[in-house]
Amino acid sequence: MREIVALIFMSGGLFFIGFGVLGLYRFKNFYTRILIASNVDTAGFILLLAGVIIRHGFSFFSLKVGFIIGLVLIVNPLITHAITRSAYNSGFKIKKE
């Protein structure tokens, strides 16, 4: 039973990651691509690691994976913000699709 729930969570994560990658190919500009990218690395990644936690049960290993989720939630927006801000400050224009 637990394995089935874990597989549902992991396939949900793969669903978000797949649509994020599809969006990277459908959009053509820099700003729209960076807006889509957080679909992959937050929405997909959290569900994938939640599936790993449920599958392994409650142990030290799953607590460590929980710390990884917290670390990603803190560090990930900094990376996206740094890339976008440097593009904006160097005068990159927003184009319509």
Next chain:
Amino acid sequence: MKNKYIFYSQLYLLTTLFWIVLFEKNDWITVISGLISSVAVIFFTEKYLLKKSFYQLLNFNILKIFIYFFVLLYEIYANALVTIYQIITLQINPDIVTLHTDLKTNAQKCVLANSITLTPGTVTIELERQTLKVLWLNAKNKNSVIAGNLIKGKLERFLS
């Protein structure tokens, strides 16, 4: 004064939990050495690195953080489904809007800006005093009040 003791006991508990999980043991020696080293680490960080107390810089409450985490998860997945719909139909209008926030401390504003970046479809570009510049995938309205309610309405209410 009582709030200060509660805040520091939360901080010591969190750092001790981190120590125990990294050592993968739960006997008495690990717990006691973790408590001693967390007290020492927080004392020396305040004295030499920050030159201020943690109590002035980030005043958090574990229960509030727990509730805020679930609100953030709801926002992330609601916005992710909207973004998937926009990927399929390609009906987008990327633009930059400026928002106004009422939060007071720097830590709250930092958490708000990071949460806006974390939700798919919005990225914070600049945070200066009380105004945020946000890049939005589908800018329905450029008015700062209406756009602010759409982007940060629920997050800001649970943060303050």
